[in-house]
Amino acid sequence: MRPTTKVARLDAIRQALNRHRVNSQQQLSSLLAEQGIEVTQATLSRDLDDLHATKLRYADGSMAYWIPATTDQQAMEAAAAEGPEVEGENKTDAYLAKILTGLITSVARARNLLVVRTPAGAAQYAASALDRQPIKGILGTIAGDDTILIIAADDEVASSRANWLMTIVSGQEDSRAR
Known part of the structure; x- marks a missing residue:
């Protein structure tokens, strides 16, 4: 169980993005709902912005959310091996x-x-x-x-x-x- 604070919600979002290849806000909302966190699309959009989330393009052409602040070196190396290209290289x-x-x-x-x-x-x-x-x-x-x-x-x-x-x-x- 998580507290209903913004900090707890942002942490849940970070964890979801680290554990799953999340392609849409709807998918992210579903992952959060599984944890008992209900969030509107507008709030989720603001949260992703607060976390400086961006999307990566993978070698297979799919796009997924990525947060630079939570990606450790091993995850970056794994992503590089898969061939993503960060949109907005200087972000x-x-x-x-x-x-x-x-x-x-x-x-x-x-x-x-x-x-x-x-x-x-x-x-x-x-x-x-x-x-x-x-x-x-x-x-x-x-x-x-x-x-x-x-x-x-x-x-x-x-x-x-x-x-x-x-x-x-x-x-x-x-x-x-x-």
Whole structure:
């Protein structure tokens, strides 16, 4: 049983999209109804928007909802093996730019590590936004109060990601290395 809060409903939607290939809002509504969650189409639309849901096109031509914030690395690799193409390739960049602009004050690189500075108290929020996105070559983050350590797969990726991060938080159009 779930509480009837928006947070619980959003969590149920995340779980449904992670466990099933959901092609329509009607299918998603049915999956939620099986859990005792009744939702109108308008509310479901707003919830999907709040979750930054988008649709993937799979190799077989079918479309299914996908939420970047809840897709782990194994699921991304499995989806890539199936051949999906994310519509709106820069959607993740735009989302991160919206969240991180004004929060990142500097980026320094030490081999495969990036040290990212933020205002006091903002590092965990910014790191969480980065962790929830499928960013090629980034293994993870560690956050303190005003510093984030980003671990990249190798030195080359770290260099590329440092430039990419500064590009998206500077509001420039070119979002390289995506």
